[in-house]
Amino acid sequence: MKVAVIGAGYAGLAAAVELAAQGVSVTVYEATKQLGGRARRVDYRGLALDNGQHILLGAYREIQRLMGLIGADPAALLLRLPLQLHIPGRFSLQASSLPAPLHVTQGLLTASGLTWGERIAAVRFVHALRGQKFRLARDTSVGEMLQKHGQSGNLRLYLWEPLCVAALNTPLATASAQTFLNVLRDSLFGSRADSDMLLPLADLTRLFPAYAASFIERHGGSVLPSQTVLDVRVEAGGFVLETRQGSKPFDRVVCAVPPQRLAGLAGTLPQLAAAVALVARFDYQPIYTVFLQYPEEIRLPRPMIGLCGGAAQWVFDHGRLNRQAGLMCVVISAEGPHQALDHGELAQRVDAELRTAFPQLPSPLWHKVIAEKRATFACTPGLDRPGQATPLPNFYLAGDYTAGDYPATLEGAVRSGIKCAKLVLKTP
Numbered sequence: 001m002k003v004a005v006i007g008a009g010y011a012g013l014a015a016a017v018e019l020a021a022q023g024v025s026v027t028v029y030e031a032t033k034q035l036g037g038r039a040r041r042v043d044y045r046g047l048a049l050d051n052g053q054h055i056l057l058g059a060y061r062e063i064q065r066l067m068g069l070i071g072a073d074p075a076a077l078l079l080r081l082p083l084q085l086h087i088p089g090r091f092s093l094q095a096s097s098l099p100a101p102l103h104v105t106q107g108l109l110t111a112s113g114l115t116w117g118e119r120i121a122a123v124r125f126v127h128a129l130r131g132q133k134f135r136l137a138r139d140t141s142v143g144e145m146l147q148k149h150g151q152s153g154n155l156r157l158y159l160w161e162p163l164c165v166a167a168l169n170t171p172l173a174t175a176s177a178q179t180f181l182n183v184l185r186d187s188l189f190g191s192r193a194d195s196d197m198l199l200p201l202a203d204l205t206r207l208f209p210a211y212a213a214s215f216i217e218r219h220g221g222s223v224l225p226s227q228t229v230l231d232v233r234v235e236a237g238g239f240v241l242e243t244r245q246g247s248k249p250f251d252r253v254v255c256a257v258p259p260q261r262l263a264g265l266a267g268t269l270p271q272l273a274a275a276v277a278l279v280a281r282f283d284y285q286p287i288y289t290v291f292l293q294y295p296e297e298i299r300l301p302r303p304m305i306g307l308c309g310g311a312a313q314w315v316f317d318h319g320r321l322n323r324q325a326g327l328m329c330v331v332i333s334a335e336g337p338h339q340a341l342d343h344g345e346l347a348q349r350v351d352a353e354l355r356t357a358f359p360q361l362p363s364p365l366w367h368k369v370i371a372e373k374r375a376t377f378a379c380t381p382g383l384d385r386p387g388q389a390t391p392l393p394n395f396y397l398a399g400d401y402t403a404g405d406y407p408a409t410l411e412g413a414v415r416s417g418i419k420c421a422k423l424v425l426k427t428p
């Protein structure tokens with residue numbers, strides 16, 4: 001059986017790794033030079049930056065399992081921090097060392113920056129969610145759900161809003177409450193380690209894609225960067241893939257391109273019309289990443305710190321993460337007024353906000369802004385997402401946008417790839 005995987009993002013590579021591990025001959029086509037798709041290394045000034053800071057959760061088990069399988073040791077490549085959220089001068093929450101779910105309850109009851117009323121409301125809310133098994137009869141917006149459960153004031157501002165925007169990359173008013181609950185269920189109410197936050201200690205191409213490519217090649221497959229698939233034709237019970245380098249026949253295809261590219265590739269296949277139509281209804285949300293290089297001796301008190309009241313939402317100290325001393329990575333998820341600023345203005349604004357939080361910071365030496373304007377699909381209530389199996393036999397869809405419990409995340413992408421591999425292996 002010859003299988004083609006189109007796209008070497010985390011979804012396509014996960015599918016290819018699972019197939020290669022089962023002895024299937026797999027060829028991965030990737031349009032760009034760099035592996036990783038929306039989670040990739042960006043080389044700049046001799047530094048390995050990323051197209052955007054990524055955070056994983058302990059509950060994201062499948063990506064950690066696959067990392068282990070391909071020799072990318074999660075313990076060495078990910079910094080594991082207990083669940084915490086620190087906004088200097090305003091809010092501080094840290095999960096305690098008690099077993100789950102008491103570690104969260106105690107963390108909420110001892111959080112600073114909340115009134116006693118807010119702390120108790122938070123504990124009541126999470127236990128009410130647990131009582132209803134994190135299921136909603138009807139999906140609604142996170143904003144509406146919070147209001148219904150009396151989650152207002154600082155609780156909403158310092159806890160739920162940052163968590164929701166970080167996890168779903170969608171503003172509270174339009175984010176899917178059910179998808180948010182799926183993430184809370186698996187992270188806060190699984191085992192204690194499930195709520196840990198995992199920060200990459202390597203660039204995003206090295207973290208998984210580079211190890212995956214060498215695993216696939218060691219198992220007889222090939223990974224072909226800079227080879228765009230231009231067309232997929234159904235022919236003689238199989239498929240023919242067209243690239244600038246020529247055409248090749250395959251028995252099965254896993255299409256792991258981003259949702260915006262699906263229509264271009266599969267739009268002419270009538271059996272894919274329903275999936276293409278679903279994706280055409282998606283909206284997208286941006287993520288802006290602002291890198292600010294300060295002198296090397298500058299270090300923040302923690303690797304990851306929350307910010308509030310301006311454009312910047314989180315700052316990550318890459319001196320503590322990737323041995324890039326003095327390099328700060330600021331994340332701005334979801335839409336907002338910052339999109340009207342040019343990159344220079346945005347970097348200045350973010351630098352000013354950082355200096356308000358950390359008055360000892362000197363001027364930055366340089367900045368680099370990376371705007372991913374369509375970083376993820378907008379994760380809205382009741383969003384219909386196409387499944388991995390399609391009406392076209394032996395043609396599968398992988399990607400963070402396909403049906404699943406999670407919003408657009410590395411884990412969602414990886415799980416979709418694994419599902420496709422299972423479907424490929426199941427069909428005779």
Ligand SMILES: Cc1cc2nc3c(=O)[nH]c(=O)nc-3n(C[C@H](O)[C@H](O)[C@H](O)COP(=O)(O)OP(=O)(O)OC[C@H]3O[C@@H](n4cnc5c(N)ncnc54)[C@H](O)[C@@H]3O)c2cc1C
Nearest residue numbers: 007009010011031037038052054055229399400408409410
């Ligand atoms: C800035 C940013 C920050 C993020 N932060 C987080 C985070 O903190 N935590 C988290 O879990 N997730 C985060 N995400 C989301 C996560 O990166 C994505 O969900 C995930 O990378 C999607 O993987 P994918 O394989 O589904 O798609 P993609 O990564 O988009 O991969 C698709 C691949 O297909 C290739 N391709 C397209 N067309 C063709 C063609 N015709 N032929 C061959 N190849 C083709 C593309 O070049 C690409 O490499 C973030 C995303 C961004 C952009």
